[in-house]
Amino acid sequence: MTARISDRRRALTALAGAVLESEGLDAFGLGALARAAGVKTPSLYKHFDGLADLEGALISEGFTALASALEGASGIRAFAETYRAHALARPQLYRLMTSRPLDRSRLEPGAELAAMTKLLDAFGESPADHPRARTLWAWAHGLVILQIDDRFPSDADLDASWEVLIATADGWTRTH
Amino acid sequence: MTARISDRRRALTALAGAVLESEGLDAFGLGALARAAGVKTPSLYKHFDGLADLEGALISEGFTALASALEGASGIRAFAETYRAHALARPQLYRLMTSRPLDRSRLEPGAELAAMTKLLDAFGESPADHPRARTLWAWAHGLVILQIDDRFPSDADLDASWEVLIATADGWTRTH
DNA sequence: GTCTATAGTGGGATAGAC
DNA sequence: GTCTATCCCACTATAGAC
Secondary structure (H helix, E strand, O other), X not given: OOOHHHHHHHHHHHHHHHHHHHHOOOOOOHHHHXXXXXXXXXXXXXXXXXXXXXXXXXXXXXXXXXXHHHHOOOOHHHHHHHHHHHHHHOHHHHHHHHOOOOOHHHOOOOHHHHHHHHHXXXXXXXXXXXXXXXXXXXXXXXXXXXXXXXXXXXXXXXXXXXXXXXXXXHHHHHHO | OOOHHHHHHHHHHHHHHHHHHHHOOOOOOHHHHHHHHOOOHHHHHHOOOOHHHHHHHHHHHHHHHHHHHHHOOOOHHHHHHHHHHHHHHOHHHHHHHHOOOOOHHHXXXXXXXXXXXXXXXXXXXXXXXXXXXXXXXXXXXXXXXXXXXXXXXXXXXXXXXXXXXXXXXHHHHHHO
């Protein structure tokens, strides 16, 4: 019963996530959230310390949700398909998370690290594995973000492109 | 001697490219270009049909330059290193070209296609090779854009991550 | 080809009443 | 926790004089 203020912030953050997807990243802002909430813009300042704070809450939630989704993915195929599905389920949030400078001071501590750790752990925790883990992440990210930004021809067989990634990374784990 | 107007447009576009890199994509606009050119913003409308036209000119130039750079690259290693160096030489232009919705009606006809064709041709022109060519492009793009957006730890060995890409793609061409 | 003047839009943000 | 009122800023864009 004590932390009802926090509940309101959480509810507004969830609404903001929906607005972000429906309006698009470029049209998103305090005004868009206020309109959707049926509230005037200045009211939001009781719950967020400005736009950067709101974006930080959304991004933190995104990292936490990604880490949680990857938790249950074992094996390269599950990893790749989970990452792909998770990103495409909320493409505008994915763009917000990855396609602009990241103000880490606005994030919940550990949120980004939790997601990154899950990514790196797909290949073991040894530092020697990191270049391969990072390049695999970049590969998956490239496939996802180019699709979100509509850079592939409409007839491109993206499933086939993902299969190349899966087969390649599977080869790495088999020979480790 | 006839097309001096066009010369001015070209010079302003070149200046805009420099401003884009020094000010960053978010701070770029007609005002930034006007300040750099020592001119008032409305004057630019004699040379560009608004901001979208200016951005289209920059993006077209970027695609043309990329196609030209890839022209001389033969083999996977040369391809990868050329792409990487070209993107990182003008990171803000690369972001402008790849990280937002692309208004193709504002581009010089064929500019995007020329660059994309060079990318696909790295693996031959058969449609069966396209999934592999596209996934390789996405991979290279992911490595470049995550570095530009500062998403890798500062101690990450990116050279090693690129070597994984090169070794993998080399394997594809050897077994074709 | 450049200028001044101006209009319009949209956004973020603060102060203070209720 | 929400409101009104207000301010500030930045940018795009047009009209018309020089």
